[in-house]
Amino acid sequence: MAAQFLRLLDVSHRVGGRTVLRKLNLTLSERRIGIIGRNGSGKSMLVRCLNGLIIPKEGRVMLGDLSTARHARTIRRHVGMVFQSVEQQLIMPTVAEDVAFGLRSLALSRAEAKQAVDAILAELGIAHLAERPVAELSGGEKRLVTLAGVLVMRPDHLVLDEPMTGLDHYQRRCLSERLLGLPQQVIMVSHELDYLAQFDRVIALHEGEVVLDGSPESTISAWKQRYG
Numbered sequence: 573m574a575a576q577f578l579r580l581l582d583v584s585h586r587v588g589g590r591t592v593l594r595k596l597n598l599t600l601s602e603r604r605i606g607i608i609g610r611n612g613s614g615k616s617m618l619v620r621c622l623n624g625l626i627i628p629k630e631g632r633v634m635l636g637d638l639s640t641a642r643h644a645r646t647i648r649r650h651v652g653m654v655f656q657s658v659e660q661q662l663i664m665p666t667v668a669e670d671v672a673f674g675l676r677s678l679a680l681s682r683a684e685a686k687q688a689v690d691a692i693l694a695e696l697g698i699a700h701l702a703e704r705p706v707a708e709l710s711g712g713e714k715r716l717v718t719l720a721g722v723l724v725m726r727p728d729h730l731v732l733d734e735p736m737t738g739l740d741h742y743q744r745r746c747l748s749e750r751l752l753g754l755p756q757q758v759i760m761v762s763h764e765l766d767y768l769a770q771f772d773r774v775i776a777l778h779e780g781e782v783v784l785d786g787s788p789e790s791t792i793s794a795w796k797q798r799y800g
């Protein structure tokens with residue numbers, strides 16, 4: 573599945589009579605893609621379309637030959653999503669239990685599940701948090717645990733909606749470095765223009781439309797001139 577691209581074909585979406593995404597046509601083939609835009613420009617709507625959480629009113633979102641309208645469950649196994657609000661994604665009492673939660677659907681033995689959880693916690697540098705109660709973690713720790721819960725499923729594509737929100741400078745740097753080192757494709761909504769400068773492509777949305785799309789240098793400088 574790794575070589576299969578997410579594509580939006582003539583995607584438009586309306587909520588409560590308002591058009592929030594307009595005629596989006598995108599093939600998301602680069603390894604690191606940033607999505608920028610002012611508040612309310614449709615960034616969260618767009619990324620929620622990518623794993624079938626939102627099925628657009630018009631057009632299609634595809635992963636390879638599969639459309640989210642018909643194969644959302646399959647697509648979700650390949651497209652991991654980290655939401656803006658971490659609280660929505662943390663549901664079990666301890667870190668290890670929370671990270672193991674999604675693995676229940678994979679029919680692994682107890683030992684295999686533990687090994688997978690230990691490995692991902694170590695990769696993210698948070699093995700020491702394994703037995704801590706989720707409720708007692710800092711905002712940054714919670715975000716890393718959320719990320720671990722998604723990465724443990726080994727998705728091919730990772731979609732993150734403003735993952736740096738609430739993190740201090742040190743935590744931002746740790747998360748930034750870890751994200752850049754991941755083997756997965758990363759599609760990330762962010763206001764951190766300096767960070768996105770290291771990506772392969774940046775797409776800018778304005779009022780639900782793609783208004784800029786290209787290299788980080790070209791998109792970000794034009795963005796600052798027009799909307800910054």
Ligand SMILES: Nc1ncnc2c1ncn2[C@@H]1O[C@H](COP(=O)(O)OP(=O)(O)OP(=O)(O)O)[C@@H](O)[C@H]1O
Pocket residue numbers: 587588592609610611612613614615616617618
């Ligand atoms: N449930 C809803 N009902 C009506 N309108 C909604 C709903 N959810 C989102 N919208 C509207 O859709 C538009 C796009 O919202 P979206 O959350 O995608 O913006 P965003 O670019 O992610 O913003 P932010 O940077 O503030 O997170 C906004 O105008 C928002 O008010």
